[in-house]
Amino acid sequence: MITDMKFLDLAKWRYTAKKYNPNKKISEEQIQELKEIIRLSPSSINSQSWKFTFVSDENVKRELARVSYFNEQKINEASHLVVFSAIDDIELFEKQIAENLPEGSVNYYNQFVKIGSDAEIKSWLQHQVYLSLGFFLSACASMSIDSSPMEGLKNEEYDKILQLKGYKTLFAVAIGYRNPEDSNQPSTKPKSRLPLEQIIQAI
Template sequence: MRFLDLAKDRYTTKKYNPNRKISDEKIQELKEILRLSPSSINSQPWKFIFVADERTKRELANASYFNKQKINEASHLVVFTAIDVVEKFEAQIHQYPLGSVSYYNQFLKPKGETEVKYWMQHQVYLALGFFLSACVRMEIDSTPMEGIQHEEYDSILQLKDYKTLFAVAIGYRDPSDANQPSINPKSRLPLEHIIQSL
């Protein structure tokens, strides 16, 4: 199938089939895909947490506002986190080629800790796009969500040196989900409003 067709089919799932789980094989494939995600200067300032344990998933669902039901019904929840300690990141990138470290030292580090953390978080969003594309290609439905209580997530997952940014519920849609494009067509701005060719 063409990627354009996949893009037309992909949507934010609102209702999952709780009785259908993603196979271990597909979960392992998704983990490897995330490991291979692109990032600026190969920075990889992230950790991805796959939650299948129902008790932990319920705890996180309770810290997710209106996303609670989706998380409880989904097969898995994937939590995307960014390094939150600049010194940890700097120790990590010293394993990389000299050019990458030089770029960081010359252009990023002088901007200060706050800007470096913002930059690291932006890299995690690159991985999100990669992940959502992989899911649709593997016929897995997904719901990216920023509507969560970040500090609660950090506490439940006992994160150290990392900070929760967002989560993605994954699984298989309930056939009655009213948000799927066959029932509720996608609403997007016209091409000429968002694309400029020079």
């Protein structure tokens, strides 16, 4: 049980699972908790330019796995697949913030974001969704749930299968419980990171 772990211990415990135990499913209660947590992710001006699709249906999961290159097996074995998409319709986004955000936040968007090209605006909208990925992976670790973030997907095929309108798939996360034989787990394969002195500067 890892309930009382410090965040540093969770960071050492979590890893990108490459093999799952296909017979162990995440409880409905925990899935509900993950949905509530992801809803609370922070974003610039509280923009919330995202949609999270929780896939438990085995047929849909298999269909998505088939268009996920080398990630196919882990998606099929995992308990659930969560697909992260970003708003791709700028008008739809502007309507959403006009209806939900305080005037000051909308003004910030108009002054600092809207002045960019469509590509720059969409890139800003997508950054927010990547932030929720970090939040989600940490939440999973805190609940002893294993995870695999994946950009190796045919994004347009995902959009079609999920019938996304106004949103585009960015990446997905398989979640479940690790297969004890997964050779990627930290107990077998030590975590690989650049040295602290190289990536952290103290002034």
